[in-house]
Amino acid sequence: MKKYSFLLLTFLIFSCQTKEESTENTLQPAAENTVQLNPEQLRRAGIRTGPIENRSMSSRLQVNGIIDVPPQNMIAITFPPGGYLKSTRLLPGMHIRKGQELAIMEDPKLIQLQQDYLTALIRGRQLEQEFLRQQDLNRNKASSDKIFQEAESAYKTGKVLIRSLSEQLQLAGIDPVNLNENTISRSVAIRSGIDGYVASVKVNIGAYIQPGDILFELVDPEDIHLNMTVFEKDIQQLSIGQKVKTWTNTHPEKKYPCEIILIGKELDEHRSVEVHCHFERYDKTLLPGMFMNAEIDVQQRTVPVVPEKALVNFQDKSYLFADDGGGKFTMLQVLTGIKESGFVEVMAVDARRELPQTIVLDNAYTLLMQLKNKAEE
Numbered sequence: 295m296k297k298y299s300f301l302l303l304t305f306l307i308f309s310c311q312t313k314e315e316s317t318e319n320t321l322q323p324a325a326e327n328t329v330q331l332n333p334e335q336l337r338r339a340g341i342r343t344g345p346i347e348n349r350s351m352s353s354r355l356q357v358n359g360i361i362d363v364p365p366q367n368m369i370a371i372t373f374p375p376g377g378y379l380k381s382t383r384l385l386p387g388m389h390i391r392k393g394q395e396l397a398i399m400e401d402p403k404l405i406q407l408q409q410d411y412l413t414a415l416i417r418g419r420q421l422e423q424e425f426l427r428q429q430d431l432n433r434n435k436a437s438s439d440k441i442f443q444e445a446e447s448a449y450k451t452g453k454v455l456i457r458s459l460s461e462q463l464q465l466a467g468i469d470p471v472n473l474n475e476n477t478i479s480r481s482v483a484i485r486s487g488i489d490g491y492v493a494s495v496k497v498n499i500g501a502y503i504q505p506g507d508i509l510f511e512l513v514d515p516e517d518i519h520l521n522m523t524v525f526e527k528d529i530q531q532l533s534i535g536q537k538v539k540t541w542t543n544t545h546p547e548k549k550y551p552c553e554i555i556l557i558g559k560e561l562d563e564h565r566s567v568e569v570h571c572h573f574e575r576y577d578k579t580l581l582p583g584m585f586m587n588a589e590i591d592v593q594q595r596t597v598p599v600v601p602e603k604a605l606v607n608f609q610d611k612s613y614l615f616a617d618d619g620g621g622k623f624t625m626l627q628v629l630t631g632i633k634e635s636g637f638v639e640v641m642a643v644d645a646r647r648e649l650p651q652t653i654v655l656d657n658a659y660t661l662l663m664q665l666k667n668k669a670e671e
Contacts, residue, residue, distance in 0.1 A: 329664045331621040342656040343617045346649055349599045351632045351639055352591040355531060359522035359540070361584040362570070367514040368493065373484060374465045376505040377401030379497050380481060384510055388492045389578070393485055396510060399503070400481040404466060408478045411459040411470060418452040425449035490514045493582070513582065520552050520571040522588050529567055531592040532557055538571050540588040542580075550577060552588075599637040604655050605630070606662045614640070615661050616650035623654060623661050 331339065382397035390396070428445040431437035460470045467482045493511040503509060520540055524532065538552040552571035561567060571588075573580075580586075605628070606613050612630050615623045631639035643649055654661060 327625040327665070328618075329623050329625075329661050331623070331661075331664070333621065336621055339660045340657050341654055341660065343652050344655045345652055346598050346600055346640065347637075348596050349637060350594050350596050351599065351634050351637070352594050353632050355524075355528055355590040355592045357522050357524050357528075357569075357588050357590065359520050359569075359571075359586050359588055361518060361580050361582050361586060362521035363513055363518055363582045367517045369488065369490075369512040369514060370508045371396060371484065371510040371512060372506055372508055373399050373467075373503050374505050375401065375403055375407065375462070376503055376507075377404065377482075379499055379501050379503060379509065381499060382495070382497075382509075384492050384495050386492055386494055387581075390486045390488075390490060390492060390512065392487060392489050395483050396486055397484045398481050399467075399484060402480070404468070404482055405478060405480050407459065407462055407466065408468065408473060411456070411463055411473065412475060412478075414452065414456045414459055418449075418456050421445075421449040421452040484509070486512065488512060488514045491578070515576050515578065517572070518576055518580070518582065519555070519573065520586055520588065522569045522571060523564075523566045524569050526561055526565045526567070528592075529557070532569060532590065536590060536592070538588050538590050540571070540586045542584065542586060546587070550580070551575075554590075597631065597639045597641075598649060599639050600653060601655055602633070602636055602638050604653060604658055605638060606658050608662060613662075614643075615654040615658050617652040617654060624650075625661070625665060626650070 331341075377399040378401055380398040380400045384390075384396060425445045425448070428437055428442045432439060432442035463470045463473065467484055490513050493513045495510055496508050497503060497510075520538070522538075532554060534554055534557065536554045538554060539549045540552055541547075541549050551574045553574065554569060555572045556570040558568040558570075600614060604614055606615075606625075612628050613625045614628055615625050618624055626643050628643050629641040631641045633639070640649070
């Protein structure tokens with residue numbers, strides 16, 4: 295009987311000790327997460343406190359894209375009459391100005407075209423004079439209607455020929471207004487119609503260019519845009535006019551602001567859609583085909599936020615310090631959300647507490663060091 299009584303007493307003592315140890319383990323984290331500073335320590339630490347703010351924050355969508363040129367801004371330079379490329383100094387990537395000489399072309403056909411035009415002008419003046427003379431004669435019944443009609447037909451035919459040759463000259467880059475017997479030339483300068491840069495050079499000096507052959511390809515940067523790839527699940531978050539920031543892999547610190555101007559209506563084989571953005575200010579260092587990263591503001595909402603420097607990282611978790619008053623501070627684990635302009639959304643805090651009214655805004659790491667030192671003692 296005494297043996298059984300001893301076992302029961304031992305069991306009760308062990309149970310009480312276990313309960314006390316369990317209580318100590320439950321309360322221990324709260325004590326370890328709290329630091330107490332006296333007024334002198336507070337002054338030296340330079341701790342500043344304040345309330346948690348509510349701010350309007352934007353969530354962001356991360357996508358990729360490339361620099362693209364619409365077809366109307368990729369310009370192929372040809373020489374409709376055909377001829378030999380006499381000279382050019384163009385190289386791919388070279389910037390050009392509107393009116394700048396791109397190349398010199400020459401061909402005997404150019405001489406013949408100028409000759410035909412000037413000859414047609416001289417013949418046209420003769421036909422005009424004859425037409426006016428026959429018109430007066432016919433009006434006075436001194437000439438038959440048939441002769442007048444023949445003169446009129448020859449005059450109008452001459453005008454058509456002059457007009458046709460004038461258009462051919464302009465296609466060849468020759469101004470018919472300034473053409474006379476003293477300005478006939480076997481060479482013609484091809485000039486740029488845009489401010490832009492050279493995308494490619496297709497010919498060599500001395501090569502014969504057939505009508506329609508491409509000599510150079512120019513890019514007009516006025517409408518160069520960012521072509522982003524957005525997956526089907528994210529399309530509903532986008533709209534025309536949304537702001538986008540984009541950057542290159544080589545210079546991620548340099549951001550280029552854009553705006554969405556077009557959202558595709560057809561999914562590709564990867565279940566994605568093309569979204570086109572226009573640069574607010576185009577940078578000439580951005581070349582067609584260049585890979586870009588992009589970030590889109592997709593939602594504005596008001597959330598509780600704290601300054602980034604109010605948070606401390608410890609063992610891959612984020613914490614802030616609640617000001618409990620009287621120099622007492624409690625470290626609370628938090629989950630964070632959107633980051634913007636130096637502020638971080640606080641999505642949740644330690645389950646044992648609601649959002650504190652006042653938190654440490656500056657020098658929170660000083661308190662973390664105090665806790666570490668306390669734990670090591």
